[in-house]
Amino acid sequence: MISEKAQNVKLAEARRYIMERVPSLPELGIILGSGLGSFADLVEEKIVISYKDIPHFPISTVEGHAGQLVFGKVSGRKVMVMQGRFHYYEGYSMQEVTFPIRVMQVLGATGLIVTNAAGGINSGFHPGDLILIKDHLNLMGDNPLRGANLLSLGPRFPDLSEGYDLEWRQKALTIARELGINPQEGVYAAMSGPNYETPAEIRYLRTIGADMVGMSTVPEVIVANHGGMQVLGISCVTNMAAGILAQKLNHTEVMETAGRIETQFVQFVQALVRVL
Numbered sequence: 001m002i003s004e005k006a007q008n009v010k011l012a013e014a015r016r017y018i019m020e021r022v023p024s025l026p027e028l029g030i031i032l033g034s035g036l037g038s039f040a041d042l043v044e045e046k047i048v049i050s051y052k053d054i055p056h057f058p059i060s061t062v063e064g065h066a067g068q069l070v071f072g073k074v075s076g077r078k079v080m081v082m083q084g085r086f087h088y089y090e091g092y093s094m095q096e097v098t099f100p101i102r103v104m105q106v107l108g109a110t111g112l113i114v115t116n117a118a119g120g121i122n123s124g125f126h127p128g129d130l131i132l133i134k135d136h137l138n139l140m141g142d143n144p145l146r147g148a149n150l151l152s153l154g155p156r157f158p159d160l161s162e163g164y165d166l167e168w169r170q171k172a173l174t175i176a177r178e179l180g181i182n183p184q185e186g187v188y189a190a191m192s193g194p195n196y197e198t199p200a201e202i203r204y205l206r207t208i209g210a211d212m213v214g215m216s217t218v219p220e221v222i223v224a225n226h227g228g229m230q231v232l233g234i235s236c237v238t239n240m241a242a243g244i245l246a247q248k249l250n251h252t253e254v255m256e257t258a259g260r261i262e263t264q265f266v267q268f269v270q271a272l273v274r275v276l
Contacts, residue, residue, distance in 0.1 A: 001146075001147040001148060002095060002147065002148065003148050004148040004149065004150055004151065007095070007102075007148065007150055008150065008152070010055070010056040010099075011099075011102055011103060011106050012106070013055040013056065014054055014055050014056055014057065014099075014103050014106075015103065015106045015107060017053075017054055017055050018049065018054065018069075018071075018103070018107065019107075021047060021049060022047055022049075022071045023047075024078050025078065025107050025108045025109075026071060026078050026079055026080035026104065026107055026108070026109045027077060027078050027079075027108070027109055027110060027111065028077055028078070028079050028080070028109060028110075028111045028112070028113065028273065028276070029079070029080045029081075029082070029101070029104040029109045029111070029112045029113070029224075029229075030079055030080070030081045030082065030112075030113045030114075030115075030269070030273075031082045031085050031100075031112070031113070031114045031115060031220060032081065032082060032083055032084065032085075032115055033085065033115045033116035033117050033216065033217075033236065034116070034117040034238075036115055036117070036236065036262060036265055037083045037084065038262055038266060039081065039265070039266045039269055039270070040070045040081050040083045042074050042266065042270055043070050043071075043072035043073065043074055043079065043081060044072050044073045044074070045072045045073055046070055046071065046072035047070075047071045047072060048068050048069070048070050048071075049068060049069045049071070050067065050068050050069075051067045051068060051069065051084075052067070054069070054103075056099065057099065057100070057103075058086045058090075058092050058096050058097070058099065060084040060085065060086055060090075067083070067084045068083050068084070069081065069082060069083070069100075070083055074270060074273045075270060075273045075274040076274075077273050077274075079273065080104055080107065080109060082100055085097075085100075085216060085220070086099075086100075087193065087194075087215055087216055088140055088142065088192055088193070088215070088219065089192055089193035089194035089215060094142050094143065094144035094146065094219050095144060095147070097144065097219050097220070098144040098219050098220055098222075098223040101220050101223045101224050101227070101229075102150070102153065102223065102227070104224075104229070105153055105224075105227040105228075105229065106153075109229065110228070110229055110230065111168075111229055111230045111231075111232075111276060112220070112221075112224045112229045112230070112231050112232070113231075113232050113233075113234070113269060113272060113273075113276070114217055114220055114221060114224075114231065114232070114233050114234070115233070115234045115235075115236065115265075115269070116188075116214050116216050116217045116233075116234075116235050116236070117214065117235075117236050117238040118131070118188060118212040118213060118214040118235040118236065118237055118238065119196070119197070119202075119212060119213045119214065119237070119238070119239050119240065120211075120212055120237040120239070120240045121189075121202055121205055121206050121210050121211055121212055121213055122186055122206075122211035122212065124184075125184070125186070125211065125212065125237045125240075126237065126240075127237055127238060127239055127240065128236075128237065128238075128260060128261045129182065129184060129236075129237040130176070130181055130184075130234055130235070130236055130237075130261070130264070130265060130268060131184050131185065131186045131211070131212060131234070131235045131236075131237060132164075132169050132172055132173065132176075132183075132184065132185045132186075132232070132233065132234060132235075133164050133185070133186065133187075133188045133217070133233030133234065133235055134164055134169065134185040134186065134187060135163065135164065135187045135188075136163065136164075136187065136188045136189070136190060136217070136218050136221065136233075137187065137188070137189040137190065137205075137208065137209070137210055137218075138190055138218045138222070139189055139190060139191055139192075139205075140190050140191065140192045140218065140219070141192055142192075142219075143219075143222065144219045144222055144223050145158070145222060145223070145226055150226075153226065153227045153228075154225075154226035154227050154228060155226070158222075158225055158226040159225075160222070160225055163221055163222075163225050163231060164221070164231055164232065164233050165230040165231055165232060168230060168231075168232040168276055169185065169232065171272070171275050171276065172232060172234075172272055173185075175268065175271045175272060175275065176268065178271075179264070179267060179268060179271065181264065181268060186211030186212050186235070187209050187210050187211050187212075188210070188211070188212050188213070188214060188217060188218070188233065188235055189205050189208075189210035189212070189213045189214075190213075190214060190215065190216065190217060190218035190219075191213060191214070191215055192215065193215035194215065197213060212235050212237060214235065217233060217235075221233060230276075232272065232276065234265075234268070234269070236261060236265060
């Protein structure tokens, strides 16, 4: 386990590196999931920093994740966009997976929009749907807050009764209607991966209340809440989960569906940035 002091030293070094290259600090962080990276093209006055150049930053290894931070403005808001994220299944610790969220916090960001590609469990969802996350199930077998607590950023026992900000969700539902997007919410279940779930696991997840399933997001949201950030989560349903339809799953389908709705997704997130 990494001590609180060691974690703070790493954060300070990453913060210093970024501040030497970015003229203004972000107020809002945005994480772009698999196949959804083109939102970064909207950023104005952009400064791009590769993950590999930032002290202590992991490196994204998954197709559909560009692996860079994009700083600048969207709709007049100062943003820090993660074009690609890190996953527990890549072999990183939970602290490494969530290190970028900690960096957002020490840079002063107070809000987070987190997005992902997810498998649909709720039979009312369809590939291509954009679903607001209203709650989650952490079934990854680990927790990013395990170990030394970063007391300067948050309490030992943070509250997650409203892990996904209610006010932000209500604003997002209104915007979805205005854009012609069917306003839907659901519970996101996080599994460790990297294999897709079995039909039996999906039946179990449905029984305990999951509407969609994926391999990310929850660690980031836990750490964001620990650090006092407001959070909005959006899942892009890129495929129906195992056993829902009579077909096998593959990452190509995930990328193809994400690409098909990317324009709508970008419009949605851009509109959200204006009002959150």
